[in-house]
Amino acid sequence: MIMYILILSLILVLGIFTLASKDLLHSVIALSAISMLSALLFTILRAPDVAITEAAVGAGVSTVIFVWAIRHTQRRDKEES
Amino acid sequence: MIIERILIFLLFLIGFSAIVAMRNIIKKIFGLNLMNAAVVLLFILEGSRIGSQAPILDDGIIHMVDPIPQALMLTAIVIGVCVSALSLALAVRLYQATGSLDIDVITKRLADEH
Amino acid sequence: MKALTHSKIILTILILGLAILPVILSDAPWPVQARDYLFGNAKADTGADNTVSAIYLGYRAMDTLGETLVLLVSITGTMSILINLGRHKMDEEAVKFSLEPEKLPRHSLRTNLIEVVASKLGPIVLLFGFYVMLYGHISPGGGFQGGVILASGIVFLALGTELKTKLTNTIVLSRIESLSFLFLMLASISGVFFESGFFGNPVKTVQNLSPNFIILLNIIIGLKVGTSIAVMCIAMMGGSHDH
Numbered sequence: 001m002i003m004y005i006l007i008l009s010l011i012l013v014l015g016i017f018t019l020a021s022k023d024l025l026h027s028v029i030a031l032s033a034i035s036m037l038s039a040l041l042f043t044i045l046r047a048p049d050v051a052i053t054e055a056a057v058g059a060g061v062s063t064v065i066f067v068w069a070i071r072h073t074q075r076r077d078k079e080e081s
Numbered sequence: 082m083i084i085e086r087i088l089i090f091l092l093f094l095i096g097f098s099a100i101v102a103m104r105n106i107i108k109k110i111f112g113l114n115l116m117n118a119a120v121v122l123l124f125i126l127e128g129s130r131i132g133s134q135a136p137i138l139d140d141g142i143i144h145m146v147d148p149i150p151q152a153l154m155l156t157a158i159v160i161g162v163c164v165s166a167l168s169l170a171l172a173v174r175l176y177q178a179t180g181s182l183d184i185d186v187i188t189k190r191l192a193d194e195h
Numbered sequence: 196m197k198a199l200t201h202s203k204i205i206l207t208i209l210i211l212g213l214a215i216l217p218v219i220l221s222d223a224p225w226p227v228q229a230r231d232y233l234f235g236n237a238k239a240d241t242g243a244d245n246t247v248s249a250i251y252l253g254y255r256a257m258d259t260l261g262e263t264l265v266l267l268v269s270i271t272g273t274m275s276i277l278i279n280l281g282r283h284k285m286d287e288e289a290v291k292f293s294l295e296p297e298k299l300p301r302h303s304l305r306t307n308l309i310e311v312v313a314s315k316l317g318p319i320v321l322l323f324g325f326y327v328m329l330y331g332h333i334s335p336g337g338g339f340q341g342g343v344i345l346a347s348g349i350v351f352l353a354l355g356t357e358l359k360t361k362l363t364n365t366i367v368l369s370r371i372e373s374l375s376f377l378f379l380m381l382a383s384i385s386g387v388f389f390e391s392g393f394f395g396n397p398v399k400t401v402q403n404l405s406p407n408f409i410i411l412l413n414i415i416i417g418l419k420v421g422t423s424i425a426v427m428c429i430a431m432m433g434g435s436h437d438h
Contacts, residue, residue: 004126008088011122015092015115019099024107031114038118045129046136046146048335049247050154052327054121056343057162061424062114064350065162068431069107069169072280073176077105078183086219094212102204131225136246137334138238145246147230152250156262159339159420163269166427170276177280 007041022077028066035059085126093119104183106172110165117161124150242405243332252338252409256383263379263419270423277430314355320348328417332406338413342420349425353432365429368422375419382411 011034018030035058042051096119099112128150136148176182179190237246241253251259328341353363361367 004085005088008085008092008122011118012088012092012095015095018111018115019095019103019108024105027108027111031111034115034118038122041122042125045125046132046134047125047129047151048135048137049245049337049340050121050125050151050158052335052340053155053158053343056340056347057158060347061343061428062162062165064428065166065169065431066107069173072173073107073182077108083219090212090215090219093215094208097211098204098208101207127225131227131230135335138234138244138246145230145234147225147227148233148246148250149229152247152255153258155247155251155339156258159262160265163266166273167269170273173280174276 003044004041007037007044011037011041024070024075024077025067028063028070031066032059032063035062082130086123089119089123089126092122104185106175106182106184106187107169109184110168110172113168114161114165117157121154121157124154241409243409245332245334245337248331248337248409248413252412256412259416260379260383263376263416266420266423267376270427273427274430277427310355312355313351317348317352317355320351321345324348324417324421328413329410331413332409338416339420341413342417343424345417345421346424346428349421350428350432353429363425363429365426368426368429372419372422372426375415375422379412379415379419382408382415 014030014034014037018027018034021027021030035054038058039051039055042048042054093116096112096115096117099115100109103109103112128147132144132146134142134145136145136151138145172182175187179187181187181190233246233249237249237253238244241249243249243253324341324344324347326341327336327344328338331337331341349363349368352360
């Protein structure tokens with residue numbers, strides 16, 4: 001039970017960091033870390049199919065498409081007035 | 082048990098507030114991904130309380146976890162990544178058409194063109 | 196003006212929180228009848244040991260059909276936007292995908308390390324993807340998982356030195372994707388002719404052949420998902436359409 005609360009609060013902190021960071025590449029890496037922690041939590045909760053899918057999709061395909069989108073637009077979150 | 086639900090609920094609210102309050106389009110799409118992750122975590126967490134072993138029928142399995150939320154969440158994860166891919170392609174197309182990723186600037190520039 | 200926008204945002208979030216609060220505070224017990232029924236009858240009804248595979252390929256195969264359709268539509272939409280991104284004038288034929296085609300493959304950060312490691316790891320990941328796909332009915336795995344791992348393996352091959360092989364050719368991959376969707380339709384209709392209904396198991400009565408239908412469906416779904424995601428990723432990395 002302590003393990004669930006620990007992993008979930010780490011996911012929450014990483015989620016806040018994703019939205020507050022000014023460099024979009026750091027946010028993408030935090031999103032990939034959220035996927036990996038979710039896959040770990042699914043393995044502990046006895047759900048192996050969901051863990052394999054989340055690890056392959058979240059840390060693989062999702063990161064590739066986000067990095068592509070950042071490469072073809074801006075990397076920094078500029079605050080225009 | 083209540084603490085984990087409150088943490089997942091906070092993650093859902095943070096994702097929703099990113100969609101509503103952030104001005105960068107890519108951060109709105111981050112919020113969509115966070116909401117997806119929160120819902121999947123909630124279902125798998127609730128479904129695992131009634132058992133203690135993985136749902137693969139071997140010899141010696143007596144008390145398995147509920148397999149139905151896991152089958153539904155498989156579909157949900159794949160559809161989530163499809164929605165993210167399409168919306169990121171649209172965001173890149175908007176950037177190419179107007180030159181900025183800020184939603185107020187995009188609205189103003191698109192209104193000026195017409 | 197800014198304070199009004201901020202108060203509107205906070206009000207929206209509070210209303211949503213109030214609407215979801217009964218889910219958090221409820222203490223109704225999770226029902227166990229479904230788990231008990233599946234524990235006793237999943238192997239007799241579908242022939243699979245993996246209960247999750249028995250659900251989404253046996254009892255609720257229409258959901259899998261709908262998800263395959265969603266994947267098809269979204270990848271088609273993304274590819275059509277990607278093709279038009281490389282077009283500079285409105286009337287020329289678009290053959291390249293990315294905005295800056297000259298940045299690939301001799302970029303300054305693309306060292307020998309990436310090329311050698313990625314092209315050597317690619318076949319191993321492909322083999323692992325096929326293993327996960329084919330053993331989906333007796334161990335964790337299945338069509339979707341194996342398909343996504345297959346897509347990662349093809350992306351590894353495209354990142355390495357093998358940019359011009361048949362396996363990373365977008366035309367060949369998109370033909371495999373269309374053919375697998377056709378085979379999915381044929382396999383789902385075949386149940387009608389053998390008196391098991393749409394998406395039914397045509398060999399349900401023969402004892403030793405019963406899981407073969409699930410193996411066939413796993414292979415078809417895995418090939419479809421894998422090749423469509425691989426085509427999208429290769430197009431995003433800047434491959435061209437006319438090998």
